[in-house]
Amino acid sequence: MSGQPIPVIIDCDTGVDDALALLFAVRHPGIDLRAVTCVAGNTDVDGVVRNTLTVLEQAGAPGVPVARGAERPLIETARSAPVHGHDGMGDLGLPAPTRRPVDVDAVTLLRREILASPRPVTLVPTAPLTNIALLLRTHPEVTRNIERIVFMGGAVATGNATPVAEFNVWHDPEAAAVLLTAGVPITMYGLDVFMRVVVPGSDVSRLRASADPGTRLGGELLAHRGPGSAEDPAGGLGDAGALCAVVDPAGLTTEPLPVEVSLAPGLTRGQTVVDRRPRLGKSEIHGDSGRPLPVDVALDIDEERYVKLWLSAVEGPAR
Template identity: 60%
Template sequence: MKDLILDVDTGVDDALALLFAVRHPELRLRAVTCVAGNAGLGQVVANTLKVLDAAGAPDVPVSAGAERPLIEPARDAGHIHGADGLADLGLPVSARRPAGVPAVDLLRDTILGAPEPVVVVGLAPLTNLALLLRACPEVAGNIERLVLMGGSASIGNATPVAEFNVWHDPEAAAIVMDAGVPVTMYGLDVFYHVSVDAPTCAELLGHDEPGSRLAGLLLRHQIALCGADPRVNGDGLLGDAGAVCAVADPGGLTTERLPVSVELAPGRSRGQTLVDRRVLPGEDAAHGLAGTANGVDVALAVDALRYRKLFLDTLLSGPPA
């Protein structure tokens, strides 16, 4: 059993990740922290509680964190995730209530109180995690690994070179990647490969069980959104859920330990993850201009069918006993 904490900005694919994390038998979801990103903070918290209801989750503590990035204003992704961040599905309001402590406090207490090192999965802008690692560096000793859905070794989506979660708060991403904790970067190089086809989505929609039906609704939204994208071939992206699949089954992911830094300068390259894949040193190193970058396990390939099956088998297993 692996202890898990999710840091989310619950839009559509965060919701799929929450459904999977609650239902996988080898994952124990100990806490969920929320940050502004796909939607505003209050909406993210409300969405998270609704999804935990549909998943049949136990009483998992949920806490609100940063309302905006460290430096810049918040910029949501309503054009992707819907006005409410959750495909405008109109899910019923949850009777659950968030924990009465800030996200950084919940993260600190949960990590330090865990009997074994925990895996922290960041599926959102990394503001909460940066604040935690700066304010409470002692938590690093009880974090097994940070798995981050963010970044790219190739193209971006928020800009031509920057992925949304890193672009939303580049300073936070730079802090987290250089905190001395083992990091896996589940970025856009694998993100677009793990998906569910339309017939399977239709099967999920036919289920009476709330979690399965919610997954079908969310994937239907993804199909409508991404159907013309040649990287997806008319399927619905699992998105963030793939990063949690990689925690449950790391053998489906091919990674390479590479130096990664985050571009912080103003301009269109701001938020780019500079992944150094060179075999030999370049002129920057020869002239003392290379600087240093932390080694990150960068995901470069994924067994998409393996993770698709893992997701569906886990989701259809039903709520935890």
């Protein structure tokens, strides 16, 4: 990659795969990681802050500011994802971090860092979108210095929290609905591509044997994520793929499509309804509803390309 590094801010709920994304962002020379904000999701928000600081410390990251954000969704109660273990980080027994979060809340830090950036920021939420919704509603002026929002969330086809809803959107559907009206370019990196980028077991084993703490942590996290076994510990990159798409968007096939979040109670709550029809339907013709703004929806991905990209960064030295 040539040119200046891309200014990036990550909003996360660290989380095994958020940790893989943080490792990549810290170590890839094409990313200028300006801040990390934390929100309840994979675990409670205080656990997310602890996990985030731990990953940055293990990765040898410079003094990236980290802030505590929302401890629950806008309306719903908080509902964690037990797949990430009791501590949200695969119960790896990592030492407590010596780093501390900054003394401002996540929304304040987001506003400060976005507006202070000399170049427009790429905002990468890999978590429920509560912090982002609060930011956009409280400080809409930030959109003038946001280049793009690349969010991990949603699904065109099958969900994981419910048959149709992906966890991050399902956790706070109202926040996701706010995001989709932000008025800036948006890429939806959803489950349709999220599940497909898997690091082979031989690479995972090599990472786990590394003398570098950050590289070794990447291997341990991948081994926890699966879908591998003890004999073949292959692991999915998950959220880290969204960061790969920031650095190398050509590895992602997207299509601008209208996307709307289902907010009604019941089985479809939190579903991202992606309109792939080639022409307006009877509902729109009769004026029942307007089409929402188009979003660049990820429909296909070059898995091997992103695996190589992630490995080349995480096995490199800390910057």
